[in-house]
Amino acid sequence: MTAEYTDTELLTTVASKILEDERTVMVGTGMPMLAAMLAQRTHAPDVTLVYEAGGIGADAPALPVSVGDERTFHRALTAAGMHEVMSYGQAGLIDYGFLGGAQIDRYGNLNSTVIGDWESPAVRFPGSGGANDIGSWANETIIAMRQREQSFVEELDFRTTPGYLDGPGAREEAGLPRETGPSRVITQLGVYRFDEDTREMTLDALHPGVELEEIHEHSGFEIHVPDDYGRSPEPTDEELRLLREEIDPRGIIR
Amino acid sequence: MNVIEEGNGELVGWEHPDDARQWMAEEKSRAFEDKRMTAAEAVDAYVEDGDLIAGGGFGHVRISTPILHEIIRQDVTDLVVSGKTAVFDLDLLIGAGQVAGVEVAYSFGHETRGLAPASRRKVESGEVEVVAEASNGALQWRFLAASMGIPFVPARIMAGTETFEKSSAKVVEDPWSGERITLVPACYPDVAAIHVSKADRYGNAVIDGIAVEDPQLAGAAKRLLVTAEEIVDTEEIRADPDATDIPFFQVDAVVEAPYGSHPGEMPRRYYFDEEHLAEWIELSETEEGAREYVEGYVTGTDDFREYLEAVGGEEKLAELEAIERYEREADYPWA
Numbered sequence: 403m404t405a406e407y408t409d410t411e412l413l414t415t416v417a418s419k420i421l422e423d424e425r426t427v428m429v430g431t432g433m434p435m436l437a438a439m440l441a442q443r444t445h446a447p448d449v450t451l452v453y454e455a456g457g458i459g460a461d462a463p464a465l466p467v468s469v470g471d472e473r474t475f476h477r478a479l480t481a482a483g484m485h486e487v488m489s490y491g492q493a494g495l496i497d498y499g500f501l502g503g504a505q506i507d508r509y510g511n512l513n514s515t516v517i518g519d520w521e522s523p524a525v526r527f528p529g530s531g532g533a534n535d536i537g538s539w540a541n542e543t544i545i546a547m548r549q550r551e552q553s554f555v556e557e558l559d560f561r562t563t564p565g566y567l568d569g570p571g572a573r574e575e576a577g578l579p580r581e582t583g584p585s586r587v588i589t590q591l592g593v594y595r596f597d598e599d600t601r602e603m604t605l606d607a608l609h610p611g612v613e614l615e616e617i618h619e620h621s622g623f624e625i626h627v628p629d630d631y632g633r634s635p636e637p638t639d640e641e642l643r644l645l646r647e648e649i650d651p652r653g654i655i656r
Numbered sequence: 657m658n659v660i661e662e663g664n665g666e667l668v669g670w671e672h673p674d675d676a677r678q679w680m681a682e683e684k685s686r687a688f689e690d691k692r693m694t695a696a697e698a699v700d701a702y703v704e705d706g707d708l709i710a711g712g713g714f715g716h717v718r719i720s721t722p723i724l725h726e727i728i729r730q731d732v733t734d735l736v737v738s739g740k741t742a743v744f745d746l747d748l749l750i751g752a753g754q755v756a757g758v759e760v761a762y763s764f765g766h767e768t769r770g771l772a773p774a775s776r777r778k779v780e781s782g783e784v785e786v787v788a789e790a791s792n793g794a795l796q797w798r799f800l801a802a803s804m805g806i807p808f809v810p811a812r813i814m815a816g817t818e819t820f821e822k823s824s825a826k827v828v829e830d831p832w833s834g835e836r837i838t839l840v841p842a843c844y845p846d847v848a849a850i851h852v853s854k855a856d857r858y859g860n861a862v863i864d865g866i867a868v869e870d871p872q873l874a875g876a877a878k879r880l881l882v883t884a885e886e887i888v889d890t891e892e893i894r895a896d897p898d899a900t901d902i903p904f905f906q907v908d909a910v911v912e913a914p915y916g917s918h919p920g921e922m923p924r925r926y927y928f929d930e931e932h933l934a935e936w937i938e939l940s941e942t943e944e945g946a947r948e949y950v951e952g953y954v955t956g957t958d959d960f961r962e963y964l965e966a967v968g969g970e971e972k973l974a975e976l977e978a979i980e981r982y983e984r985e986a987d988y989p990w991a
Contacts, residue, residue, distance in 0.1 A: 431767050431768050454792060455717075468716060472923040475923075483868055485869060485871075485872060492813070515818070520786075530792070561817045564815065577827065578816065
């Protein structure tokens with residue numbers, strides 16, 4: 403019997419398992435840091451954490467609160483700069499990008515810019531930051547966000563970051579590097595992938611205890627459900643211990 | 657070259673490369689002259705109403721707070737700010753009423769700490785205008801192009817998005833492959849303020865740890881104000897030339913500013929003052945609160961030394977140094 407866990411802990415452990423060893427992962431502030439650090443301490447000791455401000459391969463005793471603070475290049479392999487890191491990514495050397503957003507559509511395009519009209523927004527968010535870059539050229543993009551009818555939308559208020567744009571072939575047509583794009587979306591309800599023919603969001607696995615209806619109730623567009631979807635594993639006691647006692651003992655990211 | 661698509665964001669900071677070259681040739685001294693001055697003198701000499709300004713560092717890391725404060729004290733207004741992960745610095749300038757517009761890559765937030773009430777309020781009300789969108793990659797490559805003396809840099813970003821549509825970039829046909837490629841235009845800020853670990857009196861500057869995009873920004877800026885934790889002898893620079901990130905001939909002013917990144921972090925020296933950042937975030941929830949902060953800590957102090965006393969003086973600074981050295985844990989009042 404696994405202990406009680408939060409939605410963030412479940413997202414983190416599921417995301418962590420996707421990261422393979424001996425790969426590079428570009429991590430943003432928050433949950434991606436937890437997932438990448440957890441992967442390092444479990445199945446992927448040689449996953450290299452890369453931060454967009456310039457840190458590569460940090461080995462820090464504490465969790466960063468910014469993708470540019472000292473903990474992102476503490477005992478690192480390289481303390482470079484943004485030009486270097488963005489260039490490595492654009493050249494094909496960053497395997498995983500980790501993104502979130504306020505809204506996502508069926509093709510995995512993301513909005514982190516505004517809710518409402520761009521000219522006079524109801525809510526202004528920080529904007530792209532490195533998201534558009536990472537979503538443009540990471541070999542695989544993993545998206546982690548909370549799933550609600552208002553965030554899984556038919557039409558984004560603003561397309562900040564490219565997913566599969568308007569469907570199959572659209573990324574390449576726009577001039578983005580081939581064989582890139584979102585590979586997984588992880589929410590508090592399940593894991594989704596993108597159908598190879600339609601590039602539309604498709605259920606990959608439901609989280610423990612989640613009913614199929616819930617994923618439809620929490621989406622503003624139709625999510626495809628194949629016959630053979632899976633079930634995500636629950637966080638193990640050891641994963642929870644690592645997260646709570648070693649990686650984020652102060653509970654900065656919940 | 658065949659232009660296929662154009663972003664409709666405002667093209668800020670662009671100049672013909674020959675005009676920029678002429679500026680660099682005529683305005684940037686190659687003499688070994690002592691450029692040390694106070695932050696007040698630097699802002700008075702080099703920052704004007706309506707300027708396009710950019711700050712070094714990243715987010716709350718390695719920001720040039722003394723220059724920021726002087727801009728507010730001297731009431732330099734109508735600034736357009738390059739929002740290259742400009743957060744606390746931009747938020748404070750917006751909160752104090754100095755900003756008219758922002759080109760946004762990442763702004764109006766405090767990273768892990770949440771969104772920024774002051775700047776969100778002013779952008780949502782239209783008081784501060786977003787003049788263009790960009791990505792972090794796009795902005796740093798805008799500075800790279802300027803620092804290289806070329807009009808644009810091609811990059812495989814922003815294509816197919818509204819970030820592109822609201823940017824100043826263009827999509828053209830790559831003359832080799834015939835496929836689409838994004839071009840980001842050079843950007844020459846009127847003034848940049850970069851906080852460094854150490855510099856000599858001429859402006860040769862060293863950044864410990866990641867340089868972020870500061871070397872590119874230093875090469876792009878028409879006026880470059882360097883604030884430094886310490887001023888060192890040129891012999892110390894010559895002893896380790898690998899470490900120099902910014903050469904003296906790009907620099908216009910050198911300001912000695914210990915703890916100059918407060919309340920931000922200075923990597924390997926002192927950690928974020930989370931308590932102070934939480935105070936700003938809370939006060940800036942309202943117009944009155946933001947004013948109270950500015951009057952209490954900025955216009956109510958004569959200079960940066962007085963400000964450091966107001967935020968807790970030696971005791972507080974020693975605490976932040978201990979956290980940076982991992983000798984004690986940080987408190988996160990916002991968590």
